[in-house]
Amino acid sequence: xxxxxxxxxxxxxxxxxxxxxxxxxxxxxxxxxxxxxxxxxxxxxxxxxxxxxxxxxxxxxxxxxxxxxxxxxxxxxxxxxxxxxxxxxxxxxxxxxxxxxxxxxxxxxxxxxxxxxxxxxxxxxxxxxxxxxxxxxxxxxxxxxxxxxxxxxxxxxxxxxxxxxxxxxxxxxxxxxxxxxxxxxxxxxxxxxxxxxxxxxxxxxxxxxxxxxxxxxxxxxxxxxxxxxxxxxxxxxxxxxxxxxxxxxxxxxxxxxx
Amino acid sequence: xxxxxxxxxxxxxxxxxxxxxxxxxxxxxxxxxxxxxxxxxxxxxxxxxxxxxxxxxxxxxxxxxxxxxxxxxxxxxxxxxxxxxxxxxxxxxxxxxxxxxxxxxxxxxxxxxxxxxxxxxxxxxxxxxxxxxxxxxxxxxxxxxxxxxxxxxxxxxxxxxxxxxxxxxxxxxxxxxxxxxxxxxxxxxxxxxxxxxxxxxxxxxxxxxxxxxxxxxxxxxxxxxxxxxxxxxxxxxxxxxxxxxxxxxxxxxxxxxxxxxxxxxxxxxxxxxxxxxxxxxxxxxxxxxxxxxxxxxxxxxxxxxxxxx
Numbered sequence: 044x045x046x047x048x049x050x051x052x053x054x055x056x057x058x059x060x061x062x063x064x065x066x067x068x069x070x071x072x073x074x075x076x077x078x079x080x081x082x083x084x085x086x087x088x089x090x091x092x093x094x095x096x097x098x099x100x101x102x103x104x105x106x107x108x109x110x111x112x113x114x115x116x117x118x119x120x121x122x123x124x125x126x127x128x129x130x131x132x133x134x135x136x137x138x139x140x141x142x143x144x145x146x147x148x149x150x151x152x153x154x155x156x157x158x159x160x161x162x163x164x165x166x167x168x169x170x171x172x173x174x175x176x177x178x179x180x181x182x183x184x185x186x187x188x189x190x191x192x193x194x195x196x197x198x199x200x201x202x203x204x205x206x207x208x209x210x211x212x213x214x215x216x217x218x219x220x221x222x223x224x225x226x227x228x229x230x231x232x233x234x235x236x237x238x239x240x241x242x243x244x245x246x247x248x249x250x251x252x253x254x255x256x257x258x259x260x261x262x263x264x265x266x267x268x269x270x271x272x273x274x275x276x277x278x279x280x281x282x283x284x285x286x287x288x289x290x291x292x293x294x295x296x297x298x299x300x301x
Numbered sequence: 302x303x304x305x306x307x308x309x310x311x312x313x314x315x316x317x318x319x320x321x322x323x324x325x326x327x328x329x330x331x332x333x334x335x336x337x338x339x340x341x342x343x344x345x346x347x348x349x350x351x352x353x354x355x356x357x358x359x360x361x362x363x364x365x366x367x368x369x370x371x372x373x374x375x376x377x378x379x380x381x382x383x384x385x386x387x388x389x390x391x392x393x394x395x396x397x398x399x400x401x402x403x404x405x406x407x408x409x410x411x412x413x414x415x416x417x418x419x420x421x422x423x424x425x426x427x428x429x430x431x432x433x434x435x436x437x438x439x440x441x442x443x444x445x446x447x448x449x450x451x452x453x454x455x456x457x458x459x460x461x462x463x464x465x466x467x468x469x470x471x472x473x474x475x476x477x478x479x480x481x482x483x484x485x486x487x488x489x490x491x492x493x494x495x496x497x498x499x500x501x502x503x504x505x506x507x508x509x510x511x512x513x514x515x516x517x518x519x520x521x522x523x524x525x526x527x528x529x530x531x532x533x534x535x536x537x538x539x540x541x542x543x544x545x546x547x548x549x550x551x552x553x554x555x556x557x558x559x560x561x562x563x564x565x566x567x568x569x570x571x572x573x574x575x576x577x578x579x580x581x582x583x584x585x586x587x588x589x590x591x592x593x594x595x596x597x598x599x600x601x602x603x604x605x606x607x608x609x610x
Contacts, residue, residue, distance in 0.1 A: 080305060081305065082304055082305050082545075083303065083304070083305065084305045084312060085303045085305075085312050119604045119605070120604070120605040121602060121603070121604050121605060122409060122602070122603050122605055123600055123601070123602050124409050124600065124601050124602075124603070125599050125600050126596060126599045126600075126601075127599075128595075131593065132413075132417075132592045132593065133591075133592055133593070133594075133595060133596055134410070134413045134592075135409045135410060135412070135413065135601070138409055140605070146604070193600070196599075196600035196602075197600075197602060199600075200598075200600060200601070200602045201602065230303075230305075230311060230312045231310065231311045233310070234310070261307060264307070265305060265307040266307075268307040268308070268544060268545070269307045269308065272307075272308055272536065272540050272542070272544075273540055276536050276537045276540055277533070277536070277537055279536050279542070279544075280532060280533035280534070280535070280536025280537055280542065281533060282544070283360050283532050283533075283536060283542050283544050283547060284360070284363060284529045284532050284533055286360075286364075286544065286547070286548065286551075287360050287361070287363035287364040287367065287529070287532070287547065287551060288363060288364070288367050288529070290364040290367070290548075290551045290552065290555060291363065291364040291365065291366065291367020291368040291369075291370075291371070291551075291555065292367055292368065292371065293555075294364070294367075294368040294555035294556075294558075294559070295367070295368035295371040295372060298368070298555075298559045299372075
């Protein structure tokens with residue numbers, strides 16, 4: 044089935060090539076496909092680089108090429124809460140649950156997303172912070188008029204925590220076709236599987252796309268501790284207590300005066 | 302130097318955390334308290350998730366009370382029977398506390414309950430201690446002898462049934478207030494990440510009339526066991542005990558406590574109690590301000606689960 048679909052796509056692409064001579068293709072790569080989190084991890088960065096390949100048949104057009112490099116982190120279920128006054132105290136009142144929002148999102152763009160394509164195209168490809176899909180879980184008790192406030196607050200807080208970012212004019216062209224961009228990963232970056240997608244657009248239409256996988260994982264002691272805490276919780280708990288008792292006992296012995 | 306915390310999943314400055322542990326350890330040595338009520342808010346204000354702060358401080362309290370228990374044990378200043386009663390009920394209380402902690406966290410009201418409890422308990426105890434120490438100071442100035450223990454004078458607590466004899470404390474009291482005290486402090490300890498020494502010590506002195514020289518050792522032993530149970534339960538149910546964070550806090554804490562204990566010996570009891578009262582009140586007021594003043598950011602984001610449902 045998949046092979047058949049693949050064949051159809053290739054056939055369609057060939058057909059498109061033959062008819063419109065639209066021959067741009069895209070090659071992209073990551074500086075590293077695995078980020079290891081160790082005890083001295085304070086954030087890092089990855090470099091995405093690539094080339095827009097044009098063959099001889101490519102027609103020179105007035106519109107410039109647009110590139111959008113989108114990094115999305117592992118999906119999370121997230122709750123946004125709003126404080127309100129209750130009996131004179133500021134307490135959490137309304138809440139909105141988002142299902143499967145990216146734990147990390149970075150968009151590197153050659154120019155503001157609104158200039159690149161129409162809203163439906165941008166939303167489909169999730170290009171630009173305001174086009175990130177934030178689906179709500181089930182029914183929500185938030186009035187319809189306040190939905191946008193929650194959405195804006197979510198994006199604002201995520202930007203504050205450096206987990207979401209949109210950087211315009213951040214893609215550097217080394218030559219007419221060679222491009223490069225550096226995406227910072229903050230220290231609080233969630234672990235998991237990431238997708239780095241490079242989109243090539245022109246005149247509002249998607250010409251080509253390339254997807255790479257990126258894994259962010261704890262290694263060594265950090266990984267061991269985390270998996271022990273989650274998989275063998277009773278042993279981990281007992282070990283924590285023993286460690287604390289030992290430290291206290293040692294201190295008692297070391298600082299004993301009599 | 303930055304160090305990555307495997308459970309909190311963020312890096313912290315090792316020396317800042319070490320300094321916090323040391324400063325709180327100093328105060329705990331000075332006043333004979335666990336210091337959890339100071340350390341937990343400090344960690345939360347410095348950006349560590351509340352769940353991790355609360356769970357990890359329980360581990361730190363185990364370490365800091367362990368060295369205290371040892372030294373009181375050597376001086377035979379622990380009433381094991383009384384401590385046993387307190388901690389049996391304390392473990393039940395902390396199991397209940399961990400369970401409530403989980404529910405509150407999923408409801409999004411954990412911060413509110415923590416803040417409200419801090420305001421209520423720290424406010425009440427701070428004011429009571431302030432009055433008591435001010436009275437003691439004025440009495441001392443007037444030259445009169447002061448009695449903290451009044452063995453002949455009984456209150457309604459001593460009229461309750463199910464009496465039990467505690468030889469070392471020279472007490473014959475009902476087990477009902479002891480069970481109530483043990484379980485409620487165990488409960489608060491697990492929910493708030495505090496040992497509860499600052500509540501336990503005055504309660505034992507003023508309500509049960511336990512001799513002062515027995516109180517601290519006994520209360521420390523009760524705290525040690527309840528907090529060990531809380532650490533274990535937090536590790537099993539919320540998986541938020543960060544062993545790396547705990548280790549830095551522990552080392553800072555036990556060192557600070559030694560200096561604190563030495564400084565404490567140079568100060569008079571009523572002075573110490575006045576200072577502690579002011580400290581307790583200050584933390585309570587800080588939480589009250591957070592509840593009453595309109596916050597700059599009304600919204601907050603919390604990740605329910607990192608994994609796919």
